[in-house]
Structures are given as C-alpha cells and as structure tokens.
Amino acid sequence: MPEAAPSPSPAPKPKSAPQKAMEKLGLLRDIDLALHLPLRYEDETKLTPMAALREGEPAQVEGVVTDCQVEARARKQLLVRVADDSGSVLLRFLHFYPSQQRQMAVGTRLRLRGEARVGFFGREMVHPVVKVVIEDTPLATALTPVYPASAQLPQAYLRKAVASGLARADLRELLPEGVVPRELPSLKEALQFLHHPPPKVSLAQLEDHSHPAWQRLKFEELLAQQLSQRQAKLEREKLRAPVLKASQGGLVERLLAVLPFSLTAAQQRVVEEIAQDLARPQPAHRLLQGDVGSGKTVVAALSALVAIDAGWQCALMAPTEILAEQHFRKLVDWLEPMGIRVAWLTGSVKGKARQAMLDRAASGEAQLVVGTHAVIEDKVRFARLGLAVIDEQHRFGVAQRLALRAKLKGDGPGAGPPQGGASPLGGSEPKATWGPTGSLEPHLLMMSATPIPRTLAMTYFADLDVSTIDELPPGRSPIVTKLFAAGRRLDVIDKIRYEVGQGAQVYWVCPLVEESETVDLRNATETHAELAAALPGQMVGLLHGRMPPKEKAAVMSLFSGGTMSVLVATTVIEVGVDVPNASLMVIEHAERFGLAQLHQLRGRVGRGAKASVCVLIYTAPLSDTGKARLKAMVETTDGFEIARRDLEIRGPGEFMGSRQSGAELLRFADLQEDAPLLQMARRLAPELLERHPGAARAQIQRWLGTKAEFLKA
Structure with missing residues (x-):
C-alpha cells in the first residue's frame, strides 16, 4: 500500500497592520521594545474637578453623562454633557460611530482626558479620550507613556507590546562592577522608570534627558558604540596588507x-601620515578631511604613487562622473608624463572601450583606475590592488562601502588576480595571495570635503585614523557672501552682466527638487532662457543630471576652457569642479539647500x-533653520566652523545620515551635551575588550544588533 503523502504545513498566518508597522519601526526583539522609549507622558494618576479646568491645559476628569444627543448642523455632531459635583463639561465629537453614542448613554460614568476650552455653551472638550468607569476603576499609579508610533500602530497596542517586551527582555547587568558610575541606576531600573515614571517625578528632567535613568541609557549606548568601533579596529589590525613604500x-x-x-605644511603632514600607514603590514583605514580647495587631490595622487612605486595598483572612486572626470584629467596631466598608465571606468564607458579598460585593470597594465561606482562592479578585476581611494565618501551609501570592502578582501566575484596567477607588475611582495582566507587586503583611504567636528569624529569614526588638511594653499582669493531676496533677482542679473563684461565667469545654481525632476529641469531651463536673453553675445550653458554624459562633458569643457561665460546648473557641480576664472556663484532658492551643500x-x-x-537668493518667509543656515554662510567661510554650526542645526543623526545612511546609530545620547559620558566610554572601551571580551560582545549585541556592521563601513 503506497505511503500517504505528508499533509502540507499550514500557511503562515498573515501579519496584522500593527505587526507590520512594528517591524517597520525596527521593533523585532524584546530588547528593541524595551528600548523604545516614550516621546512624552500623560498624567492619568489624578482627577481634576470640572470647575477647576483651565483653558488650553490637558486634564483628566470623571463624571456621569446627563445628556447625549446628535445635533444636525451643516454636519452631524455628537454632543455629550458630563457632570461631577463641581460642575459640567460638554464633549463634542465631529466624527463618531453609533457605538460611541451607545457607549455614552445617559447615566454612564466616564473618565475623560483632553484639553479644555471655553465655548458658547461653557467648558468643552473636543474628541477627548473616553473610558467607561466600572465599579470604581482605579486611577493609574504611574505616568502614561506616549510612544513614537505610526498611523497603523495605535498607542494601546504599542503600550501592551512594550510592556510585554520589557517584562521578557534580558536586562541583566552585563558590565563588570566598577564600570558604571555608582550614582546611576541599573539598566533594568532605568528602563522601568522611564516607561512608567511615578507621578511626582520632575517632568523637566525627563524631557531634557538629564534624569539619572536617562544618563544610564546614554552611557550604555555610547559604550556599546565605542566598543563596536574599537572591536572593528582590532579586527582590522589582524588582517594583512601589502607593505607599500616609495623608493628613494x-x-x-x-x-x-x-x-x-x-x-602646504598641512599637505606635507598628511602625506607623511598616509605614507606611514601604507608602510605597515595592516590595512590602512584613514579618513582625509579638508575644506573645499585645500588640495586633497594631490595628496591622493602622491598616495597612489606610493602604491604604484611598490609595484601595486590603485583605484580611485568618486560619487559623480563630473567629479571622477575632474580627478581623471588632473591625474593624467600629472602622471602620464611619468609613464603611469591611468584607466577610466564609469557607467557611460560602453562596449569595446569598456572591455579594453577592464582588460587593462585585470592585466595590471592600468596602474591607476579612476571612475564612479562602476569601479566596484562584479566584472571589474584587478591584478594587484594595493590601495583604494574613495572621494566624498559620505556620498556613497553604507551598502556600497561594505560591498567595496568585501570585494577588496577577496570575498566578491570581482576580486583577486586574473586566472593564471602571476602578477605582471613588479614590486616588493610578488607572493601575495588572494581570497577570503589568508588574503592581503588593500589599504583604504577615504576623503571628504565636508569637515567633521571633533566630537562627531570621536563618536562616528572612532575606528578610523583621521588626517586633516587645516590650511588652504596660498593665492586663494577670499569669497564674500551676500544675501538677496527673490524680489531683487534683476539686480543679480545686472551684476552678472557687469562681471561677464569684465571677462569673469559665473555659475547659477538651481535647487534640486527631489520630488519632481520635471519641476527641477523646468526651473533650470527657464533660468537658462532668461539669462541667455538678458546677456546677448555671451554663451550661456545648461547642465543638469538628466543630460547624457557626453553632453555634460562638452558643456563643462566649454566652461572650463573659458568659451562659455555663464553656466546654469543643478547641484551636479557641487563637488570637484575647478574653474579658476569663475568668480561669481549665484544660488537660487538658497533656503532649500543644506548648510554643507x-x-x-x-x-x-x-x-x-x-x-x-x-x-544667495532666498524666498521669504524663512524658517528658523533656514535663517540659521544663511546667517552662518554670511558670517564664516571656515568649513570647520560651518560643520560645527551644521551639527548644531541638524543634530548628529541627520548630519551623518546613518553614518551616512541606514538607521541612526545614536538614539539617546547627544554628542555635545553628553561629551563627558562619551569621554568615559572611550576610556573604558579598550579596557573592557581586553579584560572582559564576553561582556563587551554582549553589550554590542544588546544595543546595536545588526547595526554593528554599519560601523565598519
């Protein structure tokens, strides 16, 4: 008799809307729920007599329904009169269900929470929270939390889920005795307090996060983050990299x-710092930061030459084709006369030309490969990659940077030498091995023209060595920044007419409207037509992101060559474009741009x-943030001061993205207010990893989970 086929397993139960919403908020583990802290609190621990209600103040009252009726005006309204011993209040519901009307029948005792106002019929509440009181329902004994939520996630559902997660979460003390300051409560006590604070607590201390319970959470979070980065640095030190030394x-x-x-002295200093990195057998992981125009490209070129001189290849990756081409032109001018072969690889290089570039990189003929993210595609192989340089590294997403590191380590399909083994390049280490086990990992140099304030670098880049070019080359002219309201646009055009008559060149930048490329393009196109009409006899060019690469290159060539007087562009010219004769920059709708941009x-x-x-042309009215940005631009041209103010305006999470972009890595700590806690965490992290590695790993897992990977990018 044939065996009966096994019965199919039941289909998984579909998730409810609140469950999906919780997943979207990252509330997956019990510890995630325990760490999902209230935005604010409501006081449901006491009742206010109705006669004592004050207009505009939230309060909780209790009374009996004396009247309940639907009033038919322009739209139906449910009006309910509730009274206590001191007086009465009218409840007004503009949207309601028949079940609500039945719930509030005459004679029912209700507990109400809402904001009182004085209307034509005396005190009233519009859409208060209503609870039916059954047999002296007790008052709450703690403040009621109001959590960050979404439209699909009711507070009642979330409160129940958080309370359940808090009860189940493993909140044992992970840290050895003596690590946590004595004045701070245990993590379990801190979380229970913050989810359900007693009614007499200082709301000011809760709201400004200065309460000891908040301090404990911030300390734990900063410690986990510092441990994760310190661990990433220690893991990297175990990896091997080629020793790259320039010959005499x-x-x-x-x-x-x-x-x-x-x-400059600053350039010489950072060149030496990078050279020392490259001469070590561990992979360099250095961030080179410097203000716009401080001369990072020549530092990158000299670093590349150290690798090439030692017989290895270098790859330089930039976020946009315009910036990559700017680097390519400079590097070709400097290096090709010395016999260095430079390959060019971007998305616009197709067909036979692309294959030729791939072959040159794979064979080692190309000693330097310059391009966009196309450099890290699967088909790109290197014979002997010793150094990777990423410019404007914050413009690449976390996933791209992690993919690049995996590829460089030999974990990806585009890593390692071509089949056949031996490298065609000479050099001091011909026996390099490739592949995920025992492989040599190339050195990594990241560059940024967005200076990072020291406290931010300490926190988000604790695993990086940071080199700073803190002076500009001599001969750079000062830039004066002026504000013009949109109504003075014609005055700006008159200024352009005068400047181009004197032989100068001008940029006019239109904002990028992310929601609509069409609106963005129309804005730039209309401005181009307006300027072309206002400047007869002058060449006015247009540059935007939707143009084919060849057209972009042709426009930039005309502008950089001096043939074109005015260039109307979107933010594709934000970084890397270098035209010394351009002396006037007009930025339209400046209030729409970020300060760093x-x-x-x-x-x-x-x-x-x-x-x-x-x-800077702005359109009124300006928000407080917009005013602060424009004020900073007028008051300083120092990129480090700009970065400090940007951090003040936006906060660390938004300033960095997700260490540019993923989920925000610091949820509770404030880098400026909590600097003492940060210093303490930095001091403790190495000691904890060395003496209590198990506790350190558990701390990282509790607080960061999978986010620890983002810190390695």
Missing part, C-alpha cells in the same frame, strides 16, 4: 619636482586670484 628618488619625488606649486557650492569660486562673490 622614485615616483613620489619625481612628481613633487615637476608640480607647479609647493605643498551651500558651503560646497560656494567653494566652486575663489579658486583664482580674482576676488569672488557668492550670492
């Missing part, structure tokens, strides 16, 4: 001898000897 009288010295300028755009002028001006 080699490529580095040859380039320095032919450059038409001398390095405004500073980057302003940095496109002031690159020659001519005094330069940046005009």
